[in-house]
Amino acid sequence: MIANTFQNRVLGKALFGAAMLVCALWGAAGAGDTSAPVFITSAAELPRTWQGAAVRPLALSAVEQRFAERFPGRITRLTDDRQIVVLRDVTVPTRMLHPAADCYRALGYRIEGEHLERTAASNDAPVQRCFTARKTGAALRVCEQIEDARGQHFSDASAWYWAAAMGQSRGPWRAVTVTQPLGANETLP
Numbered sequence: 765m766i767a768n769t770f771q772n773r774v775l776g777k778a779l780f781g782a783a784m785l786v787c788a789l790w791g792a793a794g795a796g797d798t799s800a801p802v803f804i805t806s807a808a809e810l811p812r813t814w815q816g817a818a819v820r821p822l823a824l825s826a827v828e829q830r831f832a833e834r835f836p837g838r839i840t841r842l843t844d845d846r847q848i849v850v851l852r853d854v855t856v857p858t859r860m861l862h863p864a865a866d867c868y869r870a871l872g873y874r875i876e877g878e879h880l881e882r883t884a885a886s887n888d889a890p891v892q893r894c895f896t897a898r899k900t901g902a903a904l905r906v907c908e909q910i911e912d913a914r915g916q917h918f919s920d921a922s923a924w925y926w927a928a929a930m931g932q933s934r935g936p937w938r939a940v941t942v943t944q945p946l947g948a949n950e951t952l953p
Contacts, residue, residue, distance in 0.1 A: 766902050770936060811849070812842060814942075817844035835860055837936075847944040855936045857928035863921045864908050864941045865895055873897035875902075880919055883909070890917035896946065905944040910939045 776947060787917035822841040824832055832839045854861055865875050866909040878895040892909040912933045918924035927933040 766900070775910065792903075811844070814847075814849050817846070819844045819849065822848070826892050837861075847942055850859075850941040850943075852939040852941075853936060854939075857935075857950055859923050859925065861910070861921055861925070861937075861939055863893070864906050864943075868897040868904075868906065868946075871899070873899045881907075891919045895917040905946050906941065906943050908941040909935055912937050913922065 770927070778952055797950045806952045810821070811819060816860045819825055819842040822843050824839065824841060828839065828841075833841075835852070835854075836856050836858050837852060840851040842851070850864075852861055867880065869875060876896045876898060878893065881894055882889040883892050890909060890911070892907045894905065894907040897904045908919075910921065912918075912924075912928070914934060916927075916933055918927065918933070921939075923935065924937070928935065928937065
């Protein structure tokens with residue numbers, strides 16, 4: 765159990781920023797994306813609520829901002845004080861849109877229980893990829909999915925990339941990653 769102290773919150777944010785830097789470097793090194801990035805200039809509307817709770821924007825850290833400047837789209841962080849929602853909007857297929865598990869591994873988290881689950885009880889509800897990220901007593905539940913302009917959902921970044929690159933999925937696309945602490949006494953990163 766990690767205490768909710770100023771020092772732990774600053775450390776958590778620094779670690780998250782370091783993960784974003786690692787992810788940015790990883791994406792730049794292995795992107796293989798020869799197309800020129802098309803940056804989103806028109807602002808897609810952001811949600812005001814998430815799962816029934818009001819959300820507010822969170823500022824990107826300096827590392828996240830540097831990554832976002834090269835990202836072919838827009839990255840937005842929101843919170844309702846129970847969870848963090850990261851929205852990544854892109855208009856072109858890119859390897860810079862990679863799985864959240866890669867970022868958490870780069871931060872030293874152990875990834876456990878990776879599985880697919882429905883976003884709602886209905887059998888026709890979209891599927892998302894979820895996992896538990898653990899490090900030094902902290903446990904986070906992370907779920908993610910990508911949706912295209914036609915409402916087609918992808919639970920895997922690689923499957924999305926190839927479908928988009930082959931013209932089987934049309935953009936713009938929105939990747940949604942939701943992170944919540946698992947324990948009652950744990951805090952958001």
